[in-house]
Amino acid sequence: xxxxxxxxxxxxxxxxxxxxxxxxxxxxxxxxxxxxxxxxxxxxxxxxxxxxxxxxxxxxxxxxxxxxxxxxxxxxxxxxxxxxxxxxxxxxxxxxxxxxxxxxxxxxxxxxxxxxxxxxxxxxxxxxxxxxxxxxxxxxxxxxxxxxxxxxxxxxxxxxxxxxxxxxxxxxxxxxxxxxxxxxxxxxxxxxxxxxxxxxxxxxxxxxxxxxxxxxxxxxxxxxxxxxxxxxxxxxxxxxxxxxxxxxxxxxxxxxxxxxxxxxxxxxxxxxxxxxxxxxxxxxxxxxxxxxxxxxxxxxxxxxxx
Amino acid sequence: xxxxxxxxxxxxxxxxxxxxxxxxxxxxxxxxxxxxxxxxxxxxxxxxxxxxxxxxxxxxxxxxxxxxxxxxxxxxxxxxxxxxxxxxxxxxxxxxxxxxxxxxxxxxxxxxxxxxxxxxxxxxxxxxxxxxxxxxxxxxxxxxxxxxxxxxxxxxxxxxxxxxxxxxxxxxxxxxxxxxxxxxxxxxxxxxxxxxxxxxxxxxxxxxxxxxxxxxxxxxxxxxxxxxxxxxxxxxxxxxxxxxxxxxxxxxxxxxxxxxxxxxxxxxxxxxxxx
Numbered sequence: 001x002x003x004x005x006x007x008x009x010x011x012x013x014x015x016x017x018x019x020x021x022x023x024x025x026x027x028x029x030x031x032x033x034x035x036x037x038x039x040x041x042x043x044x045x046x047x048x049x050x051x052x053x054x055x056x057x058x059x060x061x062x063x064x065x066x067x068x069x070x071x072x073x074x075x076x077x078x079x080x081x082x083x084x085x086x087x088x089x090x091x092x093x094x095x096x097x098x099x100x101x102x103x104x105x106x107x108x109x110x111x112x113x114x115x116x117x118x119x120x121x122x123x124x125x126x127x128x129x130x131x132x133x134x135x136x137x138x139x140x141x142x143x144x145x146x147x148x149x150x151x152x153x154x155x156x157x158x159x160x161x162x163x164x165x166x167x168x169x170x171x172x173x174x175x176x177x178x179x180x181x182x183x184x185x186x187x188x189x190x191x192x193x194x195x196x197x198x199x200x201x202x203x204x205x206x207x208x209x210x211x212x213x214x215x216x217x218x219x220x221x222x223x224x225x226x227x228x229x230x231x232x233x234x235x236x237x238x239x240x241x242x243x244x245x246x247x248x249x250x251x252x253x254x255x256x257x258x259x260x261x262x263x264x265x266x267x268x269x270x271x272x273x274x275x276x277x278x279x280x281x282x283x284x285x286x287x288x289x290x291x292x293x294x295x296x297x298x299x300x301x302x303x304x305x306x
Numbered sequence: 307x308x309x310x311x312x313x314x315x316x317x318x319x320x321x322x323x324x325x326x327x328x329x330x331x332x333x334x335x336x337x338x339x340x341x342x343x344x345x346x347x348x349x350x351x352x353x354x355x356x357x358x359x360x361x362x363x364x365x366x367x368x369x370x371x372x373x374x375x376x377x378x379x380x381x382x383x384x385x386x387x388x389x390x391x392x393x394x395x396x397x398x399x400x401x402x403x404x405x406x407x408x409x410x411x412x413x414x415x416x417x418x419x420x421x422x423x424x425x426x427x428x429x430x431x432x433x434x435x436x437x438x439x440x441x442x443x444x445x446x447x448x449x450x451x452x453x454x455x456x457x458x459x460x461x462x463x464x465x466x467x468x469x470x471x472x473x474x475x476x477x478x479x480x481x482x483x484x485x486x487x488x489x490x491x492x493x494x495x496x497x498x499x500x501x502x503x504x505x506x507x508x509x510x511x512x513x514x515x516x517x518x519x520x521x522x523x524x525x526x527x528x529x530x531x532x533x534x535x536x537x538x539x540x541x542x543x544x545x546x547x548x549x550x551x552x553x554x555x556x557x558x559x560x561x562x563x564x565x566x567x568x569x570x571x572x573x574x575x576x577x578x579x580x581x
Contacts, residue, residue, distance in 0.1 A: 025483045026474055027405040032413065035398035035455055038390075039416065042452035043425060046433050050426035060432055108319055115320055121567060122327045128559040128570070130513040132534050133552040137330045140337075140348045140545070148329065148350070180326070185574055192575045241424045244515045248535060265427060269520075274428045281426045292422055 047285070054279040063275070070279035079256040080264055083280075086171055087260040087287065090246075091239030093175045094182070098235045099228055101179065102186025106227075107220060109187065110194045120191070124184035131181065135248030138177045139164060164250050167257035174249050174258060178242065186231045193227030194220060229299045236295060240288050261287065334556070337549040345546035361550045368537075372525055373551065376533040383443060383518075383529060384511045387450035391458050391507050392500055394451065399462030400488055404474070420456030427520055434521065446522050446529075450511045458503045461573060465499035466492070502573035505566050509559055530555050 054070055056063035074080045109120050126134065141148045142163040150160035163173040201219045210218070243262035246252065252259035252267065259267070261284045268277035337345050338361060340353045366373050402413050430449070431440055439445030469492065477491040493500075515531040522528070528536070534551055541548040563570065 026478055026487060027401045028484045029401065029405075029409065030484070031397040031401045031488060032409075034390075035394040035459070036413075038394065038448060038452050039420065039455055042430065042433070042448050043420065044416075046426045046429035047423060049429040049432070053429055053432070058428075060428075060435065113319065119320065119323050121563075122323055124567075124571060125560075125563060126327065127574075128509050128513075128563055130515070130531055130534070130555055130559075132515050132531050132538075133334075133555055134330070136534070136538055136548065136552060137334055140333060141330060143348065146348055148333070151349075180330075188571045188575050237422055248515075248538070262424070266520075269428055278426060278428045281424065281428070284424050285426070288422060288424060 050278050050281050050285070053275060054282040056275045058275040058278070059272075060274060066275070070276045071283070073276060074279055074283060079259070080280075082256055083259045083261045083264045084283075084287070086258060087240055087262075087284075090171060090175050090178075090242060090260055091236050091291075093172070094178045094239040094242075095232050095235035097176075097179045098183055098186040099231050101183045102190050102231055103221075103224070103228070105183065105187040106190025106194055106224070107216065110191055120188070123187050126181045127184040129181070131244040132248050134177065134181050135245050138180075139249050142173055165254055167254050170250050170254060171246075171258040174246050177249065178239070178245055181245070182235065182238070186235070189230050189234075190224060190227045193224040197223045232299060233292065233296055236292055237288065240291065241284070334549050334552050337545050338553045339550075340546050342544055342546055345549070346543065348545060357546075361546050362554075365547045365550045365554070368547065369525075369540075372528065372533055373530070373554070375526075376528045376530045379443065379527055380512055380529040380531075383446055383450065384508050386447045387454070387511050388504055388508045390447070390451045391454055392503055395455050395458035395503065396462045396493060396496055396500070397488060398455075399459045400466055400492060402459065403463045403466040404471070417456045417459050420453075421460070425453060431520065441522055441524060441527060443522070443527055446518060446527070449517050449521055450514065453517070454507050454510055458507060461499055461503055461506075461576065462496065464576065465496060469495055501566070502569050502576075505562060505570050506573045509562065509570070512558060 053063060055065060055067060057066050057069075058064075105123055109116055109123070113119065142150075144150060144160075144162035144165065147160075147163075149163065153160040161169050163169050197219065201223065202215055205215050205219060208214075241262055242260065243266065246258060246260055246263050247266065250258045252263045261280055265277050265280040265284065268274075268280060332350065333348070336350060336353065337348060339356055339358045341355045341357050344351070344354060398413070402410060402417075434440040434445045434449075437445075439448065473491065473495075474487060477487050482491055513531065514529075515535065518527075518529040518532045519535070522532075534555055537548050537551055
């Protein structure tokens with residue numbers, strides 16, 4: 001397309017200047033303004049201020065500088081330190097299972113199944129249900145004597161544990177419920193990824209006489225890598241920050257055994273230790289960036305290579 | 307034989323998915339319509355009595371109609387924040403996509419940060435208090451807008467990239483620039499992605515539990531999620547009412563899902579893959 005300039009001819013420099021002026025008037029920075037104000041004031045200012053308040057003993061009205069005391073408390077007290085281990089465990093378990101289950105469901109739901117549409121809806125719907133509602137419902141299903149899960153296990157002769165009341169299983173149970181609720185997103189991402197794989201590859205495998213396993217191992221698995229990348233990053237971010245489900249199902253209990261950094265932040269806030277709570281926020285910030293940014297880099301690189 | 311095997315595999319997959327994904331919903335519905343004595347079993351026995359209306363009235367009247375107020379609050383917060391998110395995010399995404407430059411890269415970086423960084427809770431409370439917005443509905447709306455902007459900008463930006471610049475130029479020749487170019491020419495074209503953003507962010511805001519818990523404590527400004535959470539400790543003997551509440555809270559997303567299934571799924575996958 002050619003551009004027609006009306007009016008007298010301009011010097012080259014002047015033309016560039018005019019171009020810039022036009023861009024300024026067509027796409028003015030004022031369009032940024034409302035979003036920028038809300039985002040900067042409500043989100044960015046507190047995020048930056050957190051780095052200062054984390055170093056203080058703080059009552060919202062006045063703050064005394066105490067250096068790194070809050071961080072020392074966080075890392076030395078057993079009840080607080082457990083949050084780190086749990087947060088990592090939770091994020092790794094949920095994202096690992098979401099990748100595996102999401103991929104399997106994705107393959108299943110792109111095959112020539114007759115009730116495909118119905119199954120897709122059924123798997124996806126929990127994503128839209130409130131986390132609190134899911135937490136309460138599963139707390140009922142996981143009750144030690146009367147819960148459905150243990151009744152079903154009793155039918156096959158297994159004596160199920162007190163899922164949420166036992167320190168060994170509490171966090172794992174919550175993580176599994178998280179997978180139940182979130183696997184729908186992973187599945188639809190995998191479905192989109194699998195459907196974008198050109199049919200030719202599958203035909204090539206068929207010509208070479210390869211079976212279903214071959215199709216999966218050498219075509220679907222490597223070529224759905226972009227989907228895996230998205231699922232891992234999304235569920236890691238979600239898993240490291242997760243709070244609502246843990247809080248509705250166990251409140252960090254029994255004791256402190258299923259506390260994550262996010263639930264410790266809430267507990268310290270409730271107890272009035274605002275500086276300590278904010279230090280938890282800063283630590284969560286560091287953990288999330290220290291994991292997600294390199295992960296994003298490594299996975300992104302692999303994506304280009306694949 | 308092959309047909310039989312495929313049919314068998316299909317049946318197994320169907321039964322498994324039904325058991326795993328539908329059983330929790332069955333428990334919700336069954337318990338919600340039982341009477342108190344039977345609901346306490348939390349099992350799958352067929353209801354002997356059907357006090358559906360009674361349960362409904364009881365849960366609505368509980369604690370001086372707190373649920374009704376919570377429903378009004380949740381609706382207001384959702385509508386207001388989603389409206390602001392749509393307008394603010396689409397405007398920002400338009401300039402972000404069209405005008406590269408140093409400010410553009412800063413904005414891009416901020417969008418990505420917004421997706422990753424966990425909000426700092428107590429400093430935000432401190433700030434809201436300084437602005438006089440702590441424990442108020444406008445405060446909660448601003449919080450929801452700030453925390454959900456980044457994802458909406460991402461969706462809008464991807465869509466705007468597919469709108470040819472020639473269109474902007476044609477409009478500019480007709481004398482449309484800046485705000486009027488955006489609102490009269492570009493924004494109407496964004497309808498499909500606007501619907502997607504409305505759907506995904508209204509689900510996110512309506513289902514949000516953490517932010518109302520922190521930023522609007524107390525019964526006056528409670529949202530439905532917080533009331534449900536409070537009912538949990540209050541109704542540990544009245545499971546029928548608790549689950550009736552859950553059913554009531556699950557209805558709005560269910561309706562959205564029935565009517566806009568494809569749009570919602572498309573929005574969630576598009577954002578994920580392009581992000």
